[in-house]
Amino acid sequence: MKRKVTLKQIAKELDVSISTVSKALKDSAEISLDTRQKVKAFAKLYNYKPNNIALSLKNRKTKTIGVIIPEIVHHFFTTVIGGVEKVANEKGYNVIICSSNNSFDKEVINLEMLASGSADGFILSVAKETQLKKDYHHIEETMSQGMPVVLFDRIIDEVVCDKVIIDDAKGAQTATNHLLSIGCKKIAILTTVDYISVGKLRTNGYLRALRAYDIPEKEELILKIEDIDNCEAEISDFLLDKDIDAVFAVNELFAVTAAKVLDRQGKKIPDDISIIGFTDGILSKHFIPSLTTISQHGEDMGIRAAKLLIDKLEGDDAVTEEYRTVIIDTSLIERKSTKK
C-alpha cells in the first residue's frame, strides 16, 4: 500500500533539498524556472498534497471550526449546520461536528478533544444536562486558552462570549398574538420544564401576550413536559375535554402530537382548535393540516454564528475584545392549522 507522498520524497527523487521543493511549489522566484517546472510536474504526477497536520502544527491553527450540538438527528440543528458550512467553506474553513447527545459529560469530552488541537474555535449549543447542571467550566476554560466560542440557541447567560439567538419570548408572543388576533381566547401552551432556557423564554412570551390582552394566566392551561420522547400520553391527558380554542406548542413535536391527539379526540383543526408550533421543520410543512409555526431561520443562525466566529479568529485584538449577541428575527409562517 502506497503512502502519501511528502516533500521529502519528492526531494530525494529529484535530488534537491526539501526547501527547494517547497519553494518551487510555491513558485518562489528564488528557484529557477527549470527546477520549478520539474518539481511541479513531479508533484502533480504523484498527486502531492501538503499535509494539513504538519501545516496546522506549524501555523498553530487548524482552519477548522468545531460545532457541538445537543442532537444530530434534529432538523433545526442540521439547518444551522448547513448555514455554518456555507460560510465556513467560503472562507476556507473545515467544519467538524460532534453531538453531545444532551449529555454534559459528552459535551465536555468533545469540547476538550476538539480544543486540544483539532479546531480553532467553536460554535456550540449546550446540552440539556449542562443547562441543568450550570457547570460551564469547560466552555470558560476553552475561551481562556484563546479559542473563541460562539453560543447559539441554547445559550448560557452567565458565559461572556458571542451569541446568536432568536428572541424566543418575542417569537412566542408573536405566535400567541396571532392566536388572539384570530379570535382565540382560551389558549393552552405545551412547553418544556423551566431549566430549558428556550422553553422558559417561550413560556414567558406566551404569558406576556396574554397580559397584553388582559387575559388572566391560568395554571391549568400550561403543561410543562419533561420527557419529550414520550409526550403523547401526557399531552393527550392534558388536552382531553379541556375547554380551549387554541394550542401553542413550543416545538414541532409537541405541535404535531397535539394535532394528532386532538384529531383522535374528535376535534377539528383549525375549526374547533387552532394550533401554532415553533420551529419550521419538515413535520410542520408536511403534516395534514400543515402547521402554522414560528420559523427560527436555522440556516441564518448558522451563517451569523460562523461569521462571528471567523471574525474573531481572523480579527485583530480590537475585534477580539468585544462580544456581540446577534438576535435573528423569527417569522410567523401561516399555514392551515390556524383559522384565518
Next chain:
Amino acid sequence: MKRKVTLKQIAKELDVSISTVSKALKDSAEISLDTRQKVKAFAKLYNYKPNNIALSLKNRKTKTIGVIIPEIVHHFFTTVIGGVEKVANEKGYNVIICSSNNSFDKEVINLEMLASGSADGFILSVAKETQLKKDYHHIEETMSQGMPVVLFDRIIDEVVCDKVIIDDAKGAQTATNHLLSIGCKKIAILTTVDYISVGKLRTNGYLRALRAYDIPEKEELILKIEDIDNCEAEISDFLLDKDIDAVFAVNELFAVTAAKVLDRQGKKIPDDISIIGFTDGILSKHFIPSLTTISQHGEDMGIRAAKLLIDKLEGDDAVTEEYRTVIIDTSLIERKSTKK
C-alpha cells in the same frame, strides 16, 4: 489572552527537560517519584492537555473518521451518523462530518481536504452528481494513498472497498409483497430516475414482486421523478383519477406527498388506497395516517460501517486486503396507511 500550555513551558518553569516532563506525565519509572509528582501537579494546575495535532503528526494518524454524506439536513443520514459516532467514540475516534450537498465538486474537495491529514479513513455515501457522472477518481485516489473507505447506502459497484447497504430490491419486494398480500392488485410506484442507484434497485424489487404474482408490469403505473424538491404537482397529475389501489413510494417524501394529494383528490387512506413508503423517518411516524414503511435501520448501518472502517484502520494486513459488503436487513413497519 493565554495560550495553551505545552511541555516546553512546563519544562522551563520546572527547570527540567521536555523529555522529563513527557515521561513524568506518563508515569515512567525512569523518572523519580518526586519529579513525577511535581510535574503532574504543575500540569494539572495549568490544565495541560497534549496537543493532538503534534500527536497526529508524530503518530501518523489522527484518530479521526471522516464522514461525507450528500445532505446533512436529512433524517436517514443523521441516524447513520449517530451510529457511526456511537462506535467511534467507544473506540476513541473522533468523527468529522462534511456534506457534499449532492455536488460532485464539493465531494471531491471535502474528501481531498480531509484526506490530506485530517482523517485516517472515510465513511461515505456518494452524491447524486457523482453517481450520474461516474467519476470516482477521488475515491480511488484516497484508497490508493492507504486510507480505507467504507461506502454506504448510495454506493458504487465499480469501486472495490468495504460497503454497507441494505438490500434495496429485497426491501422493495417486501413492501410490494405486503401490498399484494393484503389484496392490492393495481400498485403504482413513485420512484426516482434510474441513475440514483437505490431508486433503480427499489424499482427492480417492485417489478420482481409483481412478476412473482404474475401481474404484468404497466408503464403507466410507474413514475420516475427527477426533481425531488418539487414533486407535488407531478405526483398529483400522475395520481389523478388513476385506477389503482396502492402506492409504493421509494422514499418518505414521495409517500407523504402521495398521501397528501390523494387526500385532496378525495381518496381515503387506507380504505381506497394503501400506501407504503421507504425509510422510517420522522414524517412516516407522525403523519396522519402514520405510514407503513420499510425501515433501513440507519443507525445500524452507521454502526456496521464504523466497525468495518475501524477494523481496517487497526487491523493487520490480512484484514486490510479483504473487502466486505455488509447487507443490513430491512424490516416492514406496519402502520395505518395500509389495510390489514
Next chain:
DNA sequence: GAACCTTACGCAAACGTTTGCGTGTGGAAA
C-alpha cells in the same frame, strides 16, 4: 581506591511543513 551498578535525567531524532539566511558557483565588470 578502583571498578561497577543504579538512579535520574537530558539529548536528539522523527513526524511534514515553511522560511530567513547563508553559501557555492558562475559570469560579468574592472
Next chain:
DNA sequence: TTTCCACACGCAAACGTTTGCGTAAGGTTC
C-alpha cells in the same frame, strides 16, 4: 586576473510530541 554580484539552492530552526539511548552523579562492593 581579480573583484563583485546574481542566481539558485541548501541549512536549520520552529511547531509539540514521544522515546531509545547516552551519561552524569552517587552509591556499593571488593
